[in-house]
Amino acid sequence: MGVKIEVFRMMLYLSFPVTMFWISNQAEYFEEYIVKRKREIFPPDEKMHRKELEDFKERMRDRKERRLLKRMALEEAEKD
Known part of the structure; x- marks a missing residue:
């Protein structure tokens, strides 16, 4: 039982940052939020x-x- 809990916790600890990294590096997200915001702050x-x-x-x-x-x-x- 203890090993299964530790494996679950380790998977949870590793999957959260990897998932957040994957979501934040999607091209649509980047274009929609980052590039538009940069163009607002620093116009051409x-x-x-x-x-x-x-x-x-x-x-x-x-x-x-x-x-x-x-x-x-x-x-x-x-x-x-």
Whole structure:
């Protein structure tokens, strides 16, 4: 009797997480809940928004490059 109960408990302990994993990874569930929710939170990019982001990145690159050039010029001046 004790072995049968232990086997039942072990099957219950193992089947619950496996079943939940299987249910949550169904394509319909994923599409319905996860993808729709993500699209609500993070809507697809608009062209104007993307352009602003690209412009910001370019300004940051230019600023970094100017800082590096200035630092290199100072180091070169110190060597002379």
